[in-house]
Amino acid sequence: MPTVDTVRGPVNVAELGQTLMHEHIFVLSTEHLDNYGKGAWWDEEVRVGDAIEKLNALAAKGVRTLVDPTVWGLGRYIPRIQRIAAAVPDLNIIVATGIYSYHELPHQFRHRGPGLLMDVPEPMTREFVRDLTVGIADTGVKAAMLKCVVEADGLTPGVERICRAVAGAHAETGAPITVHTNSTTQSGLIALELFGQEGVDLAKVVVGHAGDSNDLDYLMRMADTGATLGMDRFGLDFYNPTPQRVSTIADLCRRGYADRMVLSHDTGCFMDYFGGMWDDALTTAAPNWRYDHIHNDVLPALRESGVTGEQIDQMLVFNPSRYFS
Numbered sequence: 001m002p003t004v005d006t007v008r009g010p011v012n013v014a015e016l017g018q019t020l021m022h023e024h025i026f027v028l029s030t031e032h033l034d035n036y037g038k039g040a041w042w043d044e045e046v047r048v049g050d051a052i053e054k055l056n057a058l059a060a061k062g063v064r065t066l067v068d069p070t071v072w073g074l075g076r077y078i079p080r081i082q083r084i085a086a087a088v089p090d091l092n093i094i095v096a097t098g099i100y101s102y103h104e105l106p107h108q109f110r111h112r113g114p115g116l117l118m119d120v121p122e123p124m125t126r127e128f129v130r131d132l133t134v135g136i137a138d139t140g141v142k143a144a145m146l147k148c149v150v151e152a153d154g155l156t157p158g159v160e161r162i163c164r165a166v167a168g169a170h171a172e173t174g175a176p177i178t179v180h181t182n183s184t185t186q187s188g189l190i191a192l193e194l195f196g197q198e199g200v201d202l203a204k205v206v207v208g209h210a211g212d213s214n215d216l217d218y219l220m221r222m223a224d225t226g227a228t229l230g231m232d233r234f235g236l237d238f239y240n241p242t243p244q245r246v247s248t249i250a251d252l253c254r255r256g257y258a259d260r261m262v263l264s265h266d267t268g269c270f271m272d273y274f275g276g277m278w279d280d281a282l283t284t285a286a287p288n289w290r291y292d293h294i295h296n297d298v299l300p301a302l303r304e305s306g307v308t309g310e311q312i313d314q315m316l317v318f319n320p321s322r323y324f325s
Contacts (some may be wrong), residue, residue: 004324005142006065006092007078007085016092017064019320022178022208022232023291024268025051025068025084025093028075032272041276048080051269052087058291059090065320066093067264069147069178069208073100075272078139094324097131098147098166099124100180105158113161124165125172132173144324146170149180150191163191167198176204176323178230183213183240188222202226204323206262212239214248216255223252223260228319232264234298235289242288246298249315250305258311262319263294 003010026047033042058066070076078095085093099106109124111117131143148166150159163179170177177200181188188207195205203226210219211231223229231249233239252261267289274281282289288297299312 002325004094005144006094007081007141008092011092013321013325015064016317016321016324018062018316019065019067019262020058020063020264020291020294021067021206021262021320021323022069022230022264022266023066024070024074024266024271025055025066025081026075026077027070027268027271027273028077029272030075030077033075037272037276042272044080047270048084051084054269054291055084055088055091059088061292061295063291063295064090064092066091067096067145067178067320068093069096069098069145071096071098071100071147072106076136078136078141082139082141094144095136095141096145096147096178097128097136097143097169099162100147100149101158101162102149102151103153103156103158105161109161122161122165122168124162125168128165128169129172132169132175144175146175146177147180148177150182150187150194151180152182152185152187154185154187154190155194160194163194164198167195167200170200170204171198174204176206178206178208180208181210183209183211183215183218186213186215186218189218192222192225192227196225203228206230206323209233209239209266211245211248212236214240214244216248216251219248219252220255220257223257227260228323229257229261230264231261231315233266234263235265235267235286235293237286237288242293242298242301246301246305249302250307253307253311258307258314259319261315262323263298263315265289265291265293267291
């Protein structure tokens with residue numbers, strides 16, 4: 001039986017159970033936190049305790065695995081996640097490697113790489129592979145997937161290089177990929193084309209934020225490549241309200257695409273995009289952007305729309321298990 005690496009160690013994929021495929025625990029800029037958060041809006045003990053409480057509540061809903069694609073650019077810090085995982089025994093947490101950037105390379109890679117000032121093999125690929133096969137920093141925790149971004153501006157030189165480095169790490173390790181995309185510009189198609197050029201097994205790709213779109217032609221074109229659609233921003237109604245998301249998923253299920261969708265919220269316990277006003281921002285702008293929205297509200301709505309229990313299990317259990325197999 002194949003296994004997948006989690007924060008607490010390898011787990012048989014058959015034991016992943018109900019899986020939310022795109023959630024964060026914390027999104028934090030290290031520089032923002034270190035320079036302006038401590039002593040102001042960041043209290044480590046309070047926030048870690050809050051995360052433990054929220055994730056234990058999620059596990060009580062029947063969710064057994066949370067996939068956290070927080071990578072460089074979103075503030076990945078594994079020791080904090082290890083501490084939380086140890087206090088949430090009924091939930092597996094899977095972490096990722098990669099780089100989250102809409103446009104530019106991190107400066108640390110600008111002068112290193114094939115044909116550059118320091119002419120060496122792609123260093124990003126080497127570092128991603130190390131995260132996947134040896135562990136992240138000195139934690140011993142291995143990433144189990146890769147993450148990159150193709151946003152509204154498409155394949156800028158920096159974004160293209162990151163995506164090709166991710167594809168190289170996939171080729172070397174077989175690790176699956178999640179790519180953040182922009183549905184308004186249909187950048188998922190650009191990402192899949194690039195991955196196809198690089199020889200990526202598209203059945204191992206989740207097109208993140210595909211669920212922001214209700215364009216069935218766009219969604220089916222991506223799913224017909226073998227890729228999986230990330231219907232993963234439930235609660236972010238200003239991108240696409242929940243009733244429309246539900247209707248689109250129901251339509252795709254009727255057309256036979258239940259085996260190419262996964263569900264999630266893309267939320268977190270705390271994100272510093274609003275400084276210390278995270279809780280106020282949720283209350284004001286996105287009150288349903290919570291870990292329990294799918295189980296409390298979305299699954300009943302899907303059933304009312306004709307989605308069967310077997311199709312829900314396909315999206316929540318079997319598709320994630322296949323992705324990590």
